[in-house]
Amino acid sequence: MGSAISSLLPTIDNIQQDDITIIAVVGQTGVGKSTFINTAAGKEILTIGHGLRPHTLKVQHVECSNPKHYGNRKVIFVDTPAFDAVSEEKLIEEKLKTWLKSISKKLRISGILYLHRITDGKLTDPPIIRLALLQELCKDSSRPFPNRVAFVTTMWGKLRSEDVGRQREEELQKHWDKVPRGGGGVSRIMRFEDSFDSAWSIVLALIEEGIS
Ligand SMILES: Nc1nc2c(ncn2[C@@H]2O[C@H](COP(=O)(O)OP(=O)(O)OP(=O)(O)O)[C@@H](O)[C@H]2O)c(=O)[nH]1
Numbered sequence: 612m613g614s615a616i617s618s619l620l621p622t623i624d625n626i627q628q629d630d631i632t633i634i635a636v637v638g639q640t641g642v643g644k645s646t647f648i649n650t651a652a653g654k655e656i657l658t659i660g661h662g663l664r665p666h667t668l669k670v671q672h673v674e675c676s677n678p679k680h681y682g683n684r685k686v687i688f689v690d691t692p693a694f695d696a697v698s699e700e701k702l703i704e705e706k707l708k709t710w711l712k713s714i715s716k717k718l719r720i721s722g723i724l725y726l727h728r729i730t731d732g733k734l735t736d737p738p739i740i741r742l743a744l745l746q747e748l749c750k751d752s753s754r755p756f757p758n759r760v761a762f763v764t765t766m767w768g769k770l771r772s773e774d775v776g777r778q779r780e781e782e783l784q785k786h787w788d789k790v791p792r793g794g795g796g797v798s799r800i801m802r803f804e805d806s807f808d809s810a811w812s813i814v815l816a817l818i819e820e821g822i823s
């Protein structure tokens with residue numbers, strides 16, 4: 612794994628505003644949110660769910676610094692519970708709301724990584740719907756929904772053929788092109804390739820909005 616310095620923060624009271632970039636990782640259950648954060652952190656900080664049930668049920672913060680890629684600046688990744696967990700939907704919405712309220716009093720979310728499995732052959736609903744829900748939740752918070760959102764596909768290694776993935780990627784790109792992102796964000800869908808460097812190149816593209 613890579614060379615980040617990383618740790619789990621017990622509460623958001625431990626977050627200092629200075630020199631901090633806060634990135635929320637969102638998406639349906641099992642898309643690999645916790646795995647993405649662990650990969651960027653360079654170690655297994657968050658537990659990973661291998662079962663059928665949604666695994667992450669509370670918001671967790673992982674602080675990382677990656678001197679090679681990002682100087683002394685710290686990145687806080689926010690692992691979020693999937694909000695398609697039907698039975699827990701209301702509870703999770705409440706948890707996200709409470710978290711947004713408490714975080715927005717003192718900190719600003721710098722960007723959002725929206726994760727989607729490239730292995731998903733059919734979409735029950737447009738993937739962006741969950742982003743709209745998050746946007747809705749942000750309405751009550753004193754800071755606006757972040758402009759910077761990146762759409763990231765995961766699990767390329769699980770595809771039988773890359774061509775299938777490429778086709779799906781093009782379709783997803785068409786969906787993504789239609790989403791109003793307030794002028795910010797990374798317009799090109801990005802692939803997470805299961806590595807430390809891949810995770811950080813996505814993070815840096817989101818921060819710099821450099822990829823088009
Ligand atoms: N091959 C492959 N497997 C992955 C990847 N990301 C996650 N997985 C596997 O997918 C399963 C779910 O991963 P998690 O990281 O727990 O997914 P999550 O989005 O945090 O899921 P919830 O906490 O339930 O919302 C685990 O078995 C992981 O090992 C990936 O990029 N590639």
Ligand SMILES: [Mg+2]
Pocket residue numbers: 644645646658659660666667690
């Ligand atoms: Mg998780």
